Amino acid sequence: MTRQVRWVVFWLGAAGFGVLAVLAMIRMPGFGSLVHPYRDLAVPLANARSTPNVVSALNFDQRALDTLIEETILLGSVVGAAALLRPSDHEREHLATEEGRTLEATRLLGYLLLPMTLMVGIDVVVHGHLTPGGGFQGGVVLATGVHLLYVAGSYRTLQKLRPLAWYRLAEALGAGAFVVLGLLGLLVAGGFLVNFLPYGTSGDLFSSGTVVLLNIAVGIEVASGVIVLLAQFLAQALTVQEIR
Numbered sequence: 001m002t003r004q005v006r007w008v009v010f011w012l013g014a015a016g017f018g019v020l021a022v023l024a025m026i027r028m029p030g031f032g033s034l035v036h037p038y039r040d041l042a043v044p045l046a047n048a049r050s051t052p053n054v055v056s057a058l059n060f061d062q063r064a065l066d067t068l069i070e071e072t073i074l075l076g077s078v079v080g081a082a083a084l085l086r087p088s089d090h091e092r093e094h095l096a097t098e099e100g101r102t103l104e105a106t107r108l109l110g111y112l113l114l115p116m117t118l119m120v121g122i123d124v125v126v127h128g129h130l131t132p133g134g135g136f137q138g139g140v141v142l143a144t145g146v147h148l149l150y151v152a153g154s155y156r157t158l159q160k161l162r163p164l165a166w167y168r169l170a171e172a173l174g175a176g177a178f179v180v181l182g183l184l185g186l187l188v189a190g191g192f193l194v195n196f197l198p199y200g201t202s203g204d205l206f207s208s209g210t211v212v213l214l215n216i217a218v219g220i221e222v223a224s225g226v227i228v229l230l231a232q233f234l235a236q237a238l239t240v241q242e243i244r
Helices: 003-026 037-048 054-062 064-085 104-126 135-146 148-152 155-161 164-189 210-238
Strands: 091-093 240-242
Touching (some): 037 054, 054 210, 064 164, 064 210, 104 210, 135 148
Antiparallel strands (some): 091 240
């Protein structure tokens, strides 16, 4: 494709986007008005499907396909970063024998916060359909909690207690579980990612149909993906050296 053709394709796309953006802004209700069609449709549907957290109802029920795309973008980003950060032919991995000294107060605080952070992360993921939070937020909290091992202890300790092969597998399983639940909805209810399970009672842990399961799947995928991603950056900063 020549440079001129690329410019033509770009300006056609930009012009189309500009027209749609202008039309959307013209038809928007006035600021501060009482017209909220999105709210009027989304909130009752979330309540009808026993999902008090309306944000989770939107992410994992009403627009679950968008969430699948977002999850796939994260998966692709992690794979791309891992491929780019792996040692080249002119580099090798070597970890220095001695590591920097960690303050005792930092070590103590890190070890105390580690189990607390993991518990909070699990709670945010599992209760994402009931209270503010969800798989994306809880997954980041879980990944942060695991890396408190590096802050409180050492990089060697983190390497021993963070087997990357497990997290790569968990990331793939989390992403795959989302797709499998979508296909089950297609088979059972005739629509991809349709909420086909019983909704249960609002406020119960096992309620909201497939929302809770999709939430957990995303939590597993996000936590594992962020752990793998941070592992690549830490390895690049601490162990990868240029061969001279």
